[in-house]
Amino acid sequence: MKTAVRSHPIHRSTPGRIAIAAAVIGLSFAVASPALADDSNDRQTRFPETITLPNDAVAGDLGFRPEGIVVKGNTAYAGSLVDGTIVTANLRTGQTAPLVAAxxxxxxxxxxxxxxxxxxxxxxxxxxxxxxRSGKEVAVRHIPEAGFVNDLTVAGDTAYFTDSQRAVIYALPVDGDTVGEPREIPLGGDFALAPPGSFNGNGIAVFDEDTLILGQSADPDGSGSALYLVDVSNGEATRITITGGDVTAADGLLLQGRTLYVVQNRENSIAQFRLSSDGTEARFVRTLTDPDFDVPTTIDFGPRGDLYAVNARFGTPGTDSVAYEIVRVQR
Structure with a gap:
């Protein structure tokens, strides 16, 4: 049985300017011993498969409307597209708490x-x-020319941010709690912007210390989505050859070794690929879906190797009666 937890109410944040508006893989586990059965039951009991995010944490009545998620230990962090509110969710109990006010x-x-x-x-x-831990603001850096700063990854002492409307990546130095000044890395090589109105650079992951993997939601030739290797020293982008399948509606990326997960938001699925040793080829392995998916956008690894996604529910009119959830997906 799937378990769901709804959070205790928390106080509504100070109003701010309102901005933009697999199946758990069908694995049938053959129980070889009572220990395996106990472990499965324990996972279901203590790690709910859905956690409802608190709509009353954000200003107005548009609902939480999450887009990003990151996990540390048993704690997930989710942010709101409505007003920047960030909450934490205990993945073991399903309880949520405010961290950053709008x-x-x-x-x-x-x-x-x-x-x-x-x-x-x-x-x-x-x-x-x-x-x-505290939610205290440490630094804010502003890119005046930015179009839509979408996603990020961290490699060593640098965070790299994508822009879905410009052919650039932003590099932000980070050393402990010290934040430097950002610089632009123009994208070249195989990367080109899709027609106006399209989303471009989106999900991003670290391939190695010198190279990133960048997802482009809409590629210029109109064939779906694209993946690139990006040299961080000069922004040179090399398109990754995809075999055995394709990618559409690419959103968040997650990399573990040579296994790449690509969230396909409007497909309500996660595509799994196996990368070649040099990263220039991605072989389709399988699709993960979940009946609880409703336009998932980003994912992260959680306890016991499960994946955790957030449902953005793009296309659903936002109200405080709409449930926005974190979804656990067993691999």
Whole structure:
């Protein structure tokens, strides 16, 4: 039986400017011993498969409307597209708590770097840093020319942010709780912007210390989505050859070794690929879906290797009666 937890009410945040508006893999586990059965039951009992995010944490009545998620230990962090509110969720119990009060601008992608919770600010052009324990603001950097700062990843002492409307990546130095000044890395090589109105650079992951993997939601030739290797020293992008399948509606990326997960938001699925040793080829392995998916956007690894996604529910009119959830997916 799938378990769901609804959070206790928390106080509504100070109003701010309102901005932008698999099946758990069908694995049938053959129980070989009572120990395996007990472990499965324990997972179901203590780690709910859905956690409802608190609509009353955000200003107005548009609902929580999450986009980004990051997990540290048994705690997930989720941010609101409505006003930048960030809450934590205990993945063991399903209980939520406020962390960052609304500032009026969206919270899109999230990542943790040491003591910091880093946040992509969408159309605000902001790169934000908070203490991930207290929620205290540490730094805000602003990109005046930014289009839509969407997602990010962290490699060593640098966080890399994507922009879905410009052919650039932003590099932000991060050392402990010290945040430097951002610089632009123009994208070249195989990367080209899709027609106006399209979403471009979106999900991003670290391939190695010198190279990132970048997802483009809509590729220029109109064939779906695209993946690239990006040299961080000069922004040179090499398109990754996809075999055995394709990618559409690409959103968040997650990499473990040579296994790449690509969230396909409007497909309500996660595509799993196996990368070649040099990263230039991605072989389709399988699709993960879940009956609880409703336009998932980003994912992270959680306890026991499960994946955790957030349902953005794009296309659903936002109200405080709509349930926005974190969904656990067993691999």
């Amino acid at each position: 500032d009026g601008d969206p919270a899109v992608g999230l990542k943790i770097a040491g003591p910091l919770l880093l946040v992509a600010g969408g159309p605000s052009g902001e790169l934000r840093a908070y203490d991930h």
